[in-house]
Amino acid sequence: MTLITDITSRNAQTEAALITPLVERWSPRAYDPTAEVDPAVIRTILEAARWAPSANNTQPWRFLVAHRGTDAFTKVHDTMVGFNQAWTDSAAVLIVNVAEIIDPEGKARAFARYDLGQAVAHLTVQAQHEGLHTHQLGGFDAARLHAAFGLDANLEVVSITAIGVLGDIDTLPDVLRERESAPRLRKPLGELVLAGE
Ligand SMILES: Cc1cc2nc3c(=O)[nH]c(=O)nc-3n(C[C@H](O)[C@H](O)[C@H](O)COP(=O)(O)O)c2cc1C
16 A cells, blocks of 8 residues: 655645645545545535635535535546546545526626635635645536536536545556656746736
8 A cells, every 4th residue: 555655745846935735735636435524524614615705795606515425426426537537436525616607687697617716725725724635627527417416507517626535546547646646836936927026
């Protein structure tokens, strides 16, 4: 069994000092298939999402929560592309991230996906603080997932967050194992600022 023993090797190499959960957050694919996450902890990370800012405080984020071993988990897992199915079966929880893109008056919410992303970012940082890891994914059939849960037309399924406890990287197929220890890269900070110092 090979756990990543030096977990700090996955830490972000930052150009400025950051708070610990941001330094330590990364997106693993090897999760412990026996580990469960207490629903109270899931409640806490959803609370972090709830307190994200949003356009006009519209709070257009919605979530489907599926614990491993439940029908809901299977339903979510079944919609993923094979690459993602190969590693997410060990995650303790899958959270489907849903945006309310149309308001009750039938008007489009221009910032719904932006706001949802920000809520998910809050959730991932709180999860890291709780000793969990998260991995967001877009490789799944959103229309199929929407239909599988009978969601209303004003809701759009945007992404999924896999959540769990780090596991054995030897359980991963070769191609995924290599990615698990590949260097974590980012564009230089200077490249991101288009104008100003
Ligand atoms: C919207 C979104 C979609 C993603 N889709 C996938 C995916 O389908 N499969 C996957 O393995 N990782 C996916 N990722 C994870 C990214 O590849 C990962 O966050 C990125 O490489 C940076 O790595 P880090 O999170 O460890 O810093 C996705 C991330 C986001 C935010």
